[in-house]
Amino acid sequence: MAGLIPFNRRHGRLMNRGFEDFYNRVDDLLNEGFAYGENLIRGNFKMDIQKKDHEYLIEAELPGVKKEEVNLELEDGRLTISVKREENINEEGKNYIHKETRSSSMSRSVYLQDAQQEGVKAKLDNGILSITIPREEKPNCTKRIDIQ
Template identity: 50%
Template sequence: MKGLTPFNRKSSLRKTGGFEDFYNMLDDFFTSPLSTGRSLMEESFKLDIKDKEDKYVVEADLPGVKKEEINLKLDDGRLTISIERKEEEEKKEKDYLHRERKYSSMSRSIYLGDVKDEDVSAKLDDGVLCIEIPKDEEKEKTKNIPIE
């Protein structure tokens, strides 16, 4: 049996031109194993969210990230974890100069609902960021309206 290949708009039975060739080029670019593009999963970080009785516990896997590179923000029940890294490297040897600069950033936001803004704690330990966010008292979701 021949190897299976993903479907794209190419067909050896017909000749195409114009936009059809453009679509084929896009299909090949995004499905080719040799493409240098990165997937979203590689550019993000993993999150675990635990719902405890009195708090939420959020754990983010951030190997190699320093706490100075992390920014945490809690805004109206929405937790945002942002990371910004800047790296510069310079090597000088006999006849050449090697210089590299890299900048990368990533961010994740999650909506937790009714949480308290105070008493939030965060700790980075062995590449795992653990954030504890206390829940606000449960507000009654339904309200009876008296009729006059």
Template identity: 45%
Template sequence: MFGLTPLNRNQLQKRDGHDFIDFYNMLDDFFNDSPFGFRAPETGVFKMDVKDQGNAYLVEAEMPGIKKEEIKLDYQNDYLIIKVEKNEEINEEKESYLHKERRSSSMQRSVYLKDIDAANVDAKLEDGVLKISLPKSEPAASKLQIEIK
């Protein structure tokens, strides 16, 4: 006879083609129990800044609550790839009940950085911020004069 249709708030806020933070997203953020402690709208990724310092690039990624063992850094095909995998298990035993929770989250970002001296890349995780220094290498000659014989 009558049925319930689930309400998807994200579809409502996109009806005019613009993404914006509304009252419901503010409530979701406040009550969010994500193991990462923050929420990036629509994507679930961490915030990242890339600075060109002349002779090197500096990448800073916000990683509150993340341990260095949960982060994997790769540089391949001129891309720096930052991947975070967090697995959490909570076991709580009290007098009359048993409580178990498991969470697994994964996030990944990549940025194109060409002509990097991969042997001298340095990364540190301090106070919830991952700082990666990527020294630039001398760019390969893109123009070569060929002698005709």
């Protein structure tokens, strides 16, 4: 039994012994209550992209994020979704003062080859950011090459 290595069920990996394990446990403890802390640590969020006949539909999961904290940019077909969030807690009680500040940011970019700059629509509702981007109609430039 002494040779068993603890397994971190939440992260699906074997846990190291020593200081690295200690730091992982401290990180897990500190990020427990933060609404999307696990995703912010990794610097990502879930994003689904659908290519339809005349548009792209992008849905990003941003639970607990306000629209003022989101920045969207479309430049030369590259869509960038950025989130910057600051949280300040100031509590005073009978014998204590608790002050905490958290600042976090994350960003994802995706290249949409035939995206149009005009007519883009975005809506944030219940933690889901929905973006509709019209597609340009481009002629098929594929040429078949015969092999000799």
